[in-house]
Amino acid sequence: MPEHELVEIIRRADDAINREDFDAGADFYADDATLVLAPGRVVTGKARIRAAMAAIAAHFGHNLHVSQRDYLVIEGGDTALVLARATIATKAEPVWSEERRATYVFRRVDGRWLCVVDNSYGTGLLPAG
């Protein structure tokens, strides 16, 4: 199966985050997109998402590295649900790293895919049991 174009888009978005190019990073989002920062904490709006990206980078000592694999894209109605295994890690020692089963929603707007919901926590936000 050929790789879905969203895989390369997400790779470029992660690369922007890792290079701390927050203008490029924010540009992957729709104007009224929502980013889940942590369970129970979301931000909506491109400018707020850009600010949150900068705050997260600072929080991790400008040492953050995000990557994903095992992408699965399910398209319906000019919208796509993307599932992926995400690794959020620090580059320098001591290495801290967290694995997540992420869920992203993209919409195709004027021929271009834009992220509308960025929830790297996936169904991990649901109560256990």
Add this chain to the structure above:
Amino acid sequence: MPEHELVEIIRRADDAINREDFDAGADFYADDATLVLAPGRVVTGKARIRAAMAAIAAHFGHNLHVSQRDYLVIEGGDTALVLARATIATKAEPVWSEERRATYVFRRVDGRWLCVVDNSYGTGLLPAG
């Protein structure tokens, strides 16, 4: 927090499935929606989704009961990612039941929410490990 309107919409969709009213059930979907039938098996299009619903009902001996709880709705850009704990069960003895951590994507089209991606398997579709 007041209940999101999508919670009631999903309850009504489940009720339609449980009553085997497949016309009503299919009406919750956008024309080009995608339903994940099983890992690796999807159908796209309202008519195919209606046919799949009828086939699933027959497969379960007209004895299927679906329900959900712990809804979490994340909205962005006239789109919503809904997470929920879903129970798929049979009504008659012997009771068979399966728990899933589901992911649904809805789009607001002309003021009405329509399901565009129905993936009750959530991130369970990703490889383990």
